[in-house]
Amino acid sequence: MNSIFNTVGTISLITGIFALLLTIANRTIGNYGKVDITINKDKIYTVDGGDTLLSSLIENKVFIPSACGGKGSCGYCKVKIIEGGGPVLPTELGYLTDSDIKENIRLSCQCKVKENIKIEIPEEFLDVKEYLSSVEFIKDLTPSIKHLKLKLSSDEEINFKPGQYVQLKAPKYKGNNEEVFRAYSIVSSPYDKKHIELAIGYVPEGICTTYVHNFLKVKDKAVFNGPYGDFYYHDNQREMIFVAVGTGMAPIVSILHHLRENNISRKATFYFGARNVEDLFFLDEMKSFEENLYDFKFIPCLSRANEEDGWNGEKGRVTNVLEKYLDNIDNIEAYLCGSPVMIDSVVKILKDKGLPEELIYYDKFE
Ligand SMILES: Cc1cc2nc3c(=O)[nH]c(=O)nc-3n(C[C@H](O)[C@H](O)[C@H](O)COP(=O)(O)OP(=O)(O)OC[C@H]3O[C@@H](n4cnc5c(N)ncnc54)[C@H](O)[C@@H]3O)c2cc1C
Numbered sequence: 001m002n003s004i005f006n007t008v009g010t011i012s013l014i015t016g017i018f019a020l021l022l023t024i025a026n027r028t029i030g031n032y033g034k035v036d037i038t039i040n041k042d043k044i045y046t047v048d049g050g051d052t053l054l055s056s057l058i059e060n061k062v063f064i065p066s067a068c069g070g071k072g073s074c075g076y077c078k079v080k081i082i083e084g085g086g087p088v089l090p091t092e093l094g095y096l097t098d099s100d101i102k103e104n105i106r107l108s109c110q111c112k113v114k115e116n117i118k119i120e121i122p123e124e125f126l127d128v129k130e131y132l133s134s135v136e137f138i139k140d141l142t143p144s145i146k147h148l149k150l151k152l153s154s155d156e157e158i159n160f161k162p163g164q165y166v167q168l169k170a171p172k173y174k175g176n177n178e179e180v181f182r183a184y185s186i187v188s189s190p191y192d193k194k195h196i197e198l199a200i201g202y203v204p205e206g207i208c209t210t211y212v213h214n215f216l217k218v219k220d221k222a223v224f225n226g227p228y229g230d231f232y233y234h235d236n237q238r239e240m241i242f243v244a245v246g247t248g249m250a251p252i253v254s255i256l257h258h259l260r261e262n263n264i265s266r267k268a269t270f271y272f273g274a275r276n277v278e279d280l281f282f283l284d285e286m287k288s289f290e291e292n293l294y295d296f297k298f299i300p301c302l303s304r305a306n307e308e309d310g311w312n313g314e315k316g317r318v319t320n321v322l323e324k325y326l327d328n329i330d331n332i333e334a335y336l337c338g339s340p341v342m343i344d345s346v347v348k349i350l351k352d353k354g355l356p357e358e359l360i361y362y363d364k365f366e
């Protein structure tokens with residue numbers, strides 16, 4: 001009997017010592033105290049150490065692009081670390097080029113702030129703000145795409161370049177225990193500074209799209225930050241080629257608003273890919289752009305047109321239709337938006353035809 005008590009006592013003692021050691025470790029190793037993040041040499045934020053650089057910056061309202069919400073799967077949250085930050089982590093390697101590594105570019109969502117850290121970010125990131133808005137309308141564009149109009153609070157205005165995107169916050173909701181931010185391109189005109197409109201496709205089991213499609217209602221509050229992105233309208237006299245699939249149409253529509261509101265006289269053709277007739281949207285807007293813009297043509301094409309739809313427009317993949325019509329790439333520039341697979345194929349087609357890479361702008365909706 002004594003030996004049973006001794007064994008139980010020894011196990012309890014060992015467990016107790018482990019628990020004590022863990023508590024001490026949590027309070028010491030995991031406690032980095034207050035540390036300073038210095039941005040672009042002159043802005044200093046003091047934060048509690050231990051969190052990721054991305055989270056620590058967001059807490060201080062410094063917004064770095066982060067399309068995957070910090071999961072380390074988009075590669076958007078790169079910053080240059082001048083001092084501190086520790087060694088590059090295996091989770092960053094897939095998104096860093098050799099030259100990134102040489103220049104100490106890191107994924108801010110992966111490296112933790114455990115010591116004073118000095119970073120360099122583009123000045124425009126410091127202009128990114130968080131906005132509180134309310135839902136003015138939310139309606140179906142197609143069975144799987146919602147059109148969302150957000151009204152900014154009365155004292156706010158947003159300035160963005162046509163083509164840029166914002167990050168919308170999905171709060172916790174039934175079935176989702178985490179707050180996430182996801183990237184959505186702005187559909188609306190950059191001249192309406194009191195609203196933004198978005199086109200959001202449903203992704204089965206997607207956190208943010210489930211929130212938008214199943215929970216968000218008119219008059220609800222919505223938080224977003226932005227604007228972000230280097231996919232935007234370039235002002236010159238080249239002919240413009242737009243290629244998009246699905247919600248990739250969104251930033252192109254904003255660019256078309258910009259052309260119309262500024263009476264810009266540039267030839268433009270928009271190749272748009274969808275599966276079938278019910279996946280087409282903004283057709284009235286496209287008609288109106290055709291009627292009002294200097295020289296604009298909208299060419300929708302369907303990859304899975306149903307017989308009963310009586311579709312007599314273009315059929316097949318958008319890449320095939322682009323190849324069919326685009327024979328002369330002299331003096332053009334291209335704007336591509338949508339799935340990474342589509343964009344890679346179109347970039348290849350355009351480069352094979354001789355269009356220099358620097359005249360191909362794209363946003364991959366990863
Ligand atoms: C610059 C940029 C602009 C964007 N603009 C738009 C836009 O205007 N409209 C829009 O609808 N989306 C846009 N996206 C995509 C958007 O940011 C989200 O990735 C998408 O809405 C899914 O978010 P979620 O939280 O619902 O899914 P998550 O919870 O992030 O993902 C759930 C699961 O679905 C997978 N998944 C994620 N996205 C897709 C997808 N598109 N197709 C299939 N599987 C997927 C994920 O790998 C994961 O397994 C944009 C992305 C980027 C990077």
Ligand code: FES
Pocket residue numbers: 065066067068069070071072073074075076077107108109110
């Ligand atoms: S936020 Fe997507 S990789 Fe860091």
